[in-house]
Amino acid sequence: MIKKPANSGVLLLVGTTKGAFVFRSTGARTKWTMSGPYLRGEPVYAMAFDGRAGRQRIWAGTGNPFFGSSLRSSDDLGKTWSEKAEHAIKFPAESGLALKQIWQIRPGPAHRPDVMYCGVEPSALFESQDAGKTWTANAGLLGHEHRPKWTPGGGGQCLHTIVPLGDGRIGIAMSTGGFYRSDDGGKSWRARNVGVRAEFLPDKYPEFGQCVHKVVSHPSRPERMFLQNHWGLYRSDDWGETWHDIANGVPSDFGFAMAIHPHDPDTAYIVPLESDQFRCVPEAKLRVYRTRDAGKSWKALSRGLPQEGAFESVLRDGLDTDASDPAGVYFGTRSGKVFASRDEGATWDMVARSLPSVVCVKAAVMPRATSHATRKMATARRKKASAHRPVRRAR
Amino acid sequence: MPVVVAIPGPLQPYAGGRAAVELRERCDTVGDALEALGEQYPGVRDRVLTEQGDVRQHLNVFVDEDNVRFSLGLATPVSPESRVTILPAVSGG
Numbered sequence: 001m002i003k004k005p006a007n008s009g010v011l012l013l014v015g016t017t018k019g020a021f022v023f024r025s026t027g028a029r030t031k032w033t034m035s036g037p038y039l040r041g042e043p044v045y046a047m048a049f050d051g052r053a054g055r056q057r058i059w060a061g062t063g064n065p066f067f068g069s070s071l072r073s074s075d076d077l078g079k080t081w082s083e084k085a086e087h088a089i090k091f092p093a094e095s096g097l098a099l100k101q102i103w104q105i106r107p108g109p110a111h112r113p114d115v116m117y118c119g120v121e122p123s124a125l126f127e128s129q130d131a132g133k134t135w136t137a138n139a140g141l142l143g144h145e146h147r148p149k150w151t152p153g154g155g156g157q158c159l160h161t162i163v164p165l166g167d168g169r170i171g172i173a174m175s176t177g178g179f180y181r182s183d184d185g186g187k188s189w190r191a192r193n194v195g196v197r198a199e200f201l202p203d204k205y206p207e208f209g210q211c212v213h214k215v216v217s218h219p220s221r222p223e224r225m226f227l228q229n230h231w232g233l234y235r236s237d238d239w240g241e242t243w244h245d246i247a248n249g250v251p252s253d254f255g256f257a258m259a260i261h262p263h264d265p266d267t268a269y270i271v272p273l274e275s276d277q278f279r280c281v282p283e284a285k286l287r288v289y290r291t292r293d294a295g296k297s298w299k300a301l302s303r304g305l306p307q308e309g310a311f312e313s314v315l316r317d318g319l320d321t322d323a324s325d326p327a328g329v330y331f332g333t334r335s336g337k338v339f340a341s342r343d344e345g346a347t348w349d350m351v352a353r354s355l356p357s358v359v360c361v362k363a364a365v366m367p368r369a370t371s372h373a374t375r376k377m378a379t380a381r382r383k384k385a386s387a388h389r390p391v392r393r394a395r
Numbered sequence: 396m397p398v399v400v401a402i403p404g405p406l407q408p409y410a411g412g413r414a415a416v417e418l419r420e421r422c423d424t425v426g427d428a429l430e431a432l433g434e435q436y437p438g439v440r441d442r443v444l445t446e447q448g449d450v451r452q453h454l455n456v457f458v459d460e461d462n463v464r465f466s467l468g469l470a471t472p473v474s475p476e477s478r479v480t481i482l483p484a485v486s487g488g
Binding site: 064065066067068083084085086087090091092093096097098099 | 405406408409436437438441442443445446447449451453454483484
């Protein structure tokens with residue numbers, strides 16, 4: 001069981017095709033205040049909150065159609081944003097690749113507070129060891145022997161999902177290409193797609209080439225992962241070595257979005273869509289589905305959501321949970337609506353009704369004592385304490 | 396007269412606020428001009444050219460009135476009297 005953070009307010013980051021919005025609430029999550037749009041006019045497909053090491057930093061990946069993708073950060077909840085002259089994420093010239101879009105920003109594990117990851121298009125993983133100041137393309141994946149055979153899905157040839165699994169293990173997912181795992185800290189990567197169907201290929205179960213849409217895992221049980229595929233809903237209990245169908249009682253196993261419960265590794269959320277040909281929720285009823293038994297059964301959650309004429313869809317990063325207890329669940333639609341539940345999905349409220357098309361929703365409980373002044377005081381305390389510590393002399 | 400590069404509004408913050416930059420370096424081609432500009436203003440370079448040195452898809456570069464996309468691309472010749480203009484294309488949604 002993960003220790004639940006002190007709830008000093010919840011932050012909802014919403015990336016849209018026209019900029020980023022930030023919603024804030026107290027821990028009760030009954031009322032939300034919106035600010036933005038920030039990064040006006042720029043598509044923001046990736047956002048993240050980094051509350052490690054006393055930070056209160058928002059990250060956004062912008063995809064300016066004219067001037068290229070940028071990685072931007074804000075330490076004041078969106079009021080001002082970093083603006084480096086040179087783009088932070090760049091492919092090495094010898095790769096022959098050029099960045100098209102940033103699809104995922106993922107802070108590393110809590111015990112490595114300066115590690116960050118980015119997933120981009122064309123498919124590549126970038127890593128930072130200095131809290132996002134500098135970035136390097138992961139060489140093992142950049143030079144992977146499968147690279148020439150990866151082919152773009154509808155969204156492009158993108159690495160959209162990063163799953164830190166602990167102990168040097170890390171998973172990534174791309175469309176298309178499928179799920180890959182490294183067991184040596186990212187030096188080497190192997191495709192792990194046994195059991196995952198590729199509906200669009202003559203060989204339905206290839207080693208790689210699947211169009212995985214999202215993979216989630218809980219830190220307390222990282223060997224268990226859930227996978228939303230381009231047709232197919234799966235679970236693995238062995239780090240992704242094998243995958244098993246868990247589409248038990250859902251109206252469709254096509255969809256994009258998937259989120260894990262913050263405290264329970266058996267609970268996950270999805271938003272099924274009718275089909276690849278009609279990417280709207282089935283029967284025009286907006287329903288989130290939740291499993292509490294690791295996929296043996298799924299329950300529709302619809303109280304407070306439109307159940308008539310709702311031709312909505314939710315994209316792969318449009319669904320997230322916060323770390324409160326009870327957990328908050330949030331999603332945004334392509335039609336610009338944002339919904340929030342403060343009771344694990346039992347009931348829903350509309351937080352926004354007319355944003356630009358929502359492509360990314362990330363929720364975070366803001367840790368206490370993260371103001372700049374408090375951080376300065378904490379640093380001063382640490383320095384004072386270390387000044388009084390006896391110096392150990394080398395023998 | 397030096398080659399002059401006209402900078403579009405959104406990129407002027409990366410060019411010290413300038414709307415136009417006079418290049419002191421000798422430039423024979425548009426590629427030379429953009430390289431010289433990029434040396435001086437790397438923020439402009441990153442937003443005009445990809446990592447592979449290609450003009451970004453939704454930007455156009457003109458030598459006087461001519462779009463280099465329809466001539467020799469970055470190898471399009473420039474003369475000391477040339478004015479190179481960078482403009483966002485008519486695209487987007």
